[in-house]
Amino acid sequence: MNKNKTMPAAAHTENSTDTALLDVKDLKTYFLTDAGIVKAVDGVSFTLHEGETLGLVGESGSGKSVTNLSIMRLIPSPPGKIVGGEIVFEGQDILKLPEKELRKIRGNKVSMIFQDPMTSLNPFLKISTQMVETIMLHNKDVSKKEALERSIEMLKLVGIPSAEKRIFSYPHQFSGGMRQRVMIAMALSCNAKVLIADEPTTALDVTIQAQILELIKDLSVKLKTAVIIITHDLGVVAGMCDKVCVMYAGRIVEKADTDDLYASPSHPYTEGLIMSVPRMDVAHKNDRLFSIEGQPPNVIDLPPCCPFHPRCHKDMEVCRHAYPPTVGVGSGHEVSCWLYVDEAQRNLALEKALADEQHAAADAVQTNARKEAAK
């Protein structure tokens, strides 16, 4: 391992934040459940610039959706709570805004589209009514007629044929792909600066997915909309994103420019993920697929350790006792893994972790003894 590369990440990534549109810093969102505290998101940081497309990838339950619901402050509370961090949008911390101010941003400057557009469209209202309402809600001085014209214009932009007529349809009269276009049109009708797309094409067919992704790509170029795409599909990321964050058990374990990530995945999880997807464009016959054994951990009461260690084929003693720090391994490429920390530091961390564990164990014994004595 190159020793020069192992410098703390914070040292060289912060100089671009002044131009950042959205800056998520050390976000922590927990859920209080009967089984314990679910640390759904536990210290997530990333920045998004104008016109940039960022991918969030990870397995089911890794915290992608909760991250983005937090940005919109849509976490159901209780049981959920954003317990720490900052979400700076256009210079303001969204987490500190009063609800009234927040509404100006949510669904307006920051828009969200979901996996199943049926859940976010009202089945009993015509598309026209819903679009006009959205526009007028965010833009008080627009007349109904203007709002309708604008809606039709947006539907045309996203490729709904004969939009003038079809705008008066109900959601169920549209196909899944068309409903997703309507959602995108609604997001755009409010001039969204940031579009958050949570698995926008997972429910769609391949050829329809291609249409929708092409559309999002087009708009991000033409209107300079910044996009966050949440997906589990590494192919979608490869085709769409400038930057990628790989999430595992509520944290970002690797962050890099897309090309960089695919060319030199550094975290053993990312590496495994890329190797385990079958590829139709390379000859492979009769090879076994690389597979990451085991399952992702439960994020309830996760001990301080690398959460990937039970599945990692490179795990070391220290991985089982301490969470790895985030280190830079190249231009903007960051990884949270002990492999990229030099041995001396690793040993130090291990010693400290073991000492802490001993303290904790001793404390527990004492408390128990005290309880016994009290009886």
Added chain:
Amino acid sequence: MSDATAMKERQPLLVVKDLKQHFPIDAGLVFKKQVGAIRAVDGISFSVNAGETLGIVGESGCGKSTSIRSIAQLYKPTSGSIVFNGTELTTASEKDLLLARRDIQMIFQDPYASLDPRMTVRSIISEPLVIYNKRGLLDKPMSAIDIETRVEELMERVGLNKAFKNRYPHEFSGGQRQRIGIARALALSPKIILADEPVSALDVSIQAQILNLLTDLQKEMGLTYLFIAHDLAVIEYISTRVAVMYLGKIVELSKAEDLYMKPMHPYTRALLSAAPIPDPKVERTRQRIILSGDVPSPDKERTGCYFYDRCPNKMPWCSCHIPPMFKISEGHECACWLYDSTDHAGQSMEEAEADALASLRAKETAGSDIGAERK
């Protein structure tokens, strides 16, 4: 492989001919009257050789699941023939059908919905054995202990801890539930497994585990698979041969390598070009064929090419002539007029329609002749 098994491989295990599965559309509240039909599967023919995997790929609603459900006799096919291991299933006696069903097992997409939540893993896996044992349809009767041993053996083989046999499905993760489903399907030592999107609902890393398990089992037990998926890379990885379906028809059928190297049907080409590839360099240089529109609803009878509405290469001729399967090369067939020995590109709509009308008239006269003879 011995000569005997090599010989047997040349005998198709399953031969499907012109299979149609239509679902009636009823109208009227009191007196139900059939007003039309959903042509879910509209005349498909293929064969599956022992020991191979035939992959069926296509977009949602194209008839993949219906095809295998009709092959498994879960539906009564509208017309056509299904010959499994020498038995015509559509006309078989109940006993013959039960015997055939012992050799034909299914695995489903949703590992959550397909397992009975009130049954223990042991009962789920042993159920087929118990039923067939009771009816005396096993090669040799099994004692309770035999069945118990078999369950444990199956659990171990699919990678489940046999100590968990008294647990319920909800105590397992998605990947483990899929293993339970596989163990159950293997219980009767079937010849063929019909797998309906068995990995689509799983996370990437778990998907690789299940694909590896399925390929290992095939090698070990000489299993034959009919494998459905909408993910082209998964189909390419697992299949010996591939059938591409569109609107209830097979549009292309070929050896897997040929199909991916030299796709012939305009739909296959679009489908392959739309599927994302997990490599940003490849993605950037790819030419996408973006199809317009959605897959039409399969509720009307068609007199031309089923792909006509969305085809980028359509010719007037295609609008009123259903393309037969043309042979492209050994084992590669494609239903598209571009591959007819006659060139149709120069024909005008008038010529095409006149021809279609003429052949329709000819058929009608031939039909009335037959009618006259019968009288």
